[in-house]
Amino acid sequence: MEKIDKLLIEIKNTFINFLEIENFINDLGKISNSIQFSVNGKIKRTSSFSKAFSDGNKLNNIPKELVEYTPYLRSAQNIAWLKWQSIGEEYLNIDNSCSYCTTKIKEEEKKKIVKVKETYETKELEHLTNLLKLFKSLEEYFSLETNQIIKSITENITSIKPSDENVLQEIVRQAEILRDTLIDIKNIDFAKLKGLKSVMEGLKHLKININSYTHFQSEKVKDIIVDINNKINSLEEKAGNLQGNVNIQKQRILSTIESYKKEMNSFLASAGYKYEINFVESENGEHKIKLFPIESDLNIKNVREHLSYGERNAFAIVLFMYEAIKEKPDLIILDDPISSFDRNKKYAIIDALFRGTNSLRGKTVLMFTHDFEPILDIAYNLKRNFTPTPTVTFIQNKENRLTEINIEKTDILSCQKIVLENIKNLSENINKLIYLRRYKEIEDDKSNTYALLSSLFHKRQIPTKQNNEESRPMTSEEVQNGVEGIKEFIPDFDYYKEYEKVISDECLIKLYEMTLSNYEKLQIYRILMEGKENDENRVLRKFINETFHIENDYLFQLNPCKYELIPEYIIKLCNKEIKEIRKY
Known part of the structure; x- marks a missing residue:
């Protein structure tokens, strides 16, 4: 394309340099x-x-x-x-x-x-x-x-x-x-030339015959037309070279179109979208993307009527990628592009964005996401598939200060490993017991140990056990069995000592203030609020319920003792509630 532009520059400069034309x-x-x-x-x-x-x-x-x-x-x-x-x-x-x-x-x-x-x-x-x-x-x-x-x-x-x-x-x-002819000459470019069977014939056709314009026979018009025709004559001498470069560029465009078409259709298939795209050339030489359902030859004219929000979003992401490739910016920012998709589509989009021949691979890209799944793929499960190796960081906002903490492959651990590690390393038994209950949930262990932990966190002086829809007091043997199960992890565990702690607001508030992890603060807050009539913020209650139970978490995750996974505004709401309790 550069060679074509150089060959056409002389005639274009005629219009640029001479304001009279x-x-x-x-x-x-x-x-x-x-x-x-x-x-x-x-x-x-x-x-x-x-x-x-x-x-x-x-x-x-x-x-x-x-x-x-x-x-x-x-x-x-x-x-x-x-x-x-x-x-x-x-x-x-x-x-x-x-x-x-x-x-x-x-x-x-x-x-x-x-x-x-x-x-x-x-x-x-x-x-x-x-x-x-x-x-x-x-x-x-x-x-x-x-x-x-x-x-x-x-x-x-x-x-x-x-x-x-x-x-x-x-x-x-x-x-x-005459005006239309002059504009055609002024705007001569590859798009105009590629539609011609012969560049030489096309250039001859552009020449202006002054005798055809009987009303414009002044010396000024004659001088303008002679000058333009001379430039076209000069271009005719290079017609062979120009024709060759036009043919090369046409072939490159066809090759690029075929490559993009193949890549986009591969993405659509891998993401489970039942559509294919094709590039159709319009009368003015532009290639436009047309979308076709797999079972039909009729292209979709109104995308909004046929495609879901997610499908339109997926197309927008991939088209944005091709635009970024064309524009070559120093930095590309993707703001949470895939959180709304299901798992197979998420990976298909990540693959299209960062692994294809024509992709953002090797470019400086900053991708933000609230979703942990792409982190698992990029930094853990399929790290070897992404080159160069991406840097993954966790960004936390605390007291209006943004902090970045690197996420290495070794930081992504199974839920079991995280809870066992925290039980071993933490000093306070209440915090250890929080993680132990979580461990039992992961293991789907509804034994006496789980029943005893549940009774403790619900502040039951006499431990109970759930049988179908009803609960009953645990027998002394069941309690002893549960205690032994807990002591395997926390040797100095004593139910009634810990019970005295959980029913003491003063003790729990003190522990809340000493605890550094927002995740643990949230769990202590829930224990503190157990049994209290309180018109809590609905968002806060939902968040507490979801984070307290494991069924909403991924199998692999980050350790909440190292990464602040709980938003600061949630902790501020907890702080506000605890401040109210202090008054009484």
């Missing part, structure tokens, strides 16, 4: 805009020309009784004067004197003032004045004969004759063709 194109447009014709060949009544000359040139045919106003009507400020005069006419009936100089005005003079407004409508005079200026400025483009014809038409004091309309239609038609 650009002005000529604009002026040709003004001609066709001012004199508009209907399908029957008559000048449109709504056109500027018709409004200005329908009754002839009123500036050349000033009525005898208004002749003393001639200097004002023909001056450069005639429109402003006429507006001023029209407004002033409203004050004539206040007094028999001029509202400007207070000179006495006879009734006959008043009629004359009113006659000006009746004869010369402001908008009509504005069209007439502007068109006379336009034709004056266009004299340098027209042939001598055409200038004489236009002068005759525009100075005529009667309405336009059919023969005049025919001449004007010829002028407009030639102006439009």
Whole structure:
């Protein structure tokens, strides 16, 4: 493409460097805009020309009784004067004197003032004045004969004759063709050339035959056209080279399209979307993406009616990727692009974004996500598949300060390993017991050990056990069995010592304040609130219930003792509730 642009640069510079050509194109447009014709060949009544000359040139045919106003009507400020005069006419009936100089005005003079407004409508005079200026400025483009014809038409004091309309239609038609030809030459590029069977024939077709434009035979127009034709002649000498480069570029585009088509259809198939895309070339040479259901040859015209929000979002992500590849930015930011998708679609999108031949692989990408699944894929399960190896960090906001903590493969642990590690390392038994109960939930262990832990956290002095829909007091043997199960993990466990702690608000509040992990704070808060009538924030209650039970967590996760997985605003709500309890 660069080689093609270099070959075309000379002719493009002709338009860029010579403002006269650009002005000529604009002026040709003004001609066709001012004199508009209907399908029957008559000048449109709504056109500027018709409004200005329908009754002839009123500036050349000033009525005898208004002749003393001639200097004002023909001056450069005639429109402003006429507006001023029209407004002033409203004050004539206040007094028999001029509202400007207070000179006495006879009734006959008043009629004359009113006659000006009746004869010369402001908008009509504005069209007439502007068109006379336009034709004056266009004299340098027209042939001598055409200038004489236009002068005759525009100075005529009667309405336009059919023969005049025919001449004007010829002028407009030639102006439009010449303008369109100049614009085609100005905009010559690969898109125009690739549709030609022969570049040489296409260049010959662009040459302008001055003899075809009988109304534009001035020396100025001839010089412009000769200059442009010379540039086209120069380009013709390089036509072979240009043709070769155009063919190479066409092949590259076809190859790129086929590659993108294959990649996108592969993504759609792997994500489970029952659609395929194809690239269809439009008349102007642009390739547009068309979407087809797998079972149909009819393309989808209205995407919003056929695709779900998720499907549209998936397409948007992949198309954004291709746009980023094209634009080559220094940094690409993806803000939580895949959280709303199910698992197989999530990985299909990640794979398309970072592993394909045409993907964001090797580029600087910052992807934010609330979802842990892509972290598992990128940093744990399939880390070897992503090159270069991505850096994964956990961002936490504490007291309005953002902190990054690296996530290594060794930080992603099974739930069992995390809870066992925390039971071993923590100092307070209540915190250890929280993780032990979680461990039993992971193992789906509903033994006496689990029943005893549940009774403790529900502040039951006499431990109970759930049988189907009912609960009953645990027997001494069951309690002993449960204690022994807990002591395997916490050797100094004593149910009644720990019971005294959980029923003591003071003890729990102290432990809450000493604890560093937000996750543990949340669990202590729940124990503290057990049995208390409290109209808690619904979001807070939902969050507590979900984090306290394992069924909502992933099999592999981050250790909540190291990573603050609980949002700060939740802890602030807990702090507020605890502050209220302190008052009593």
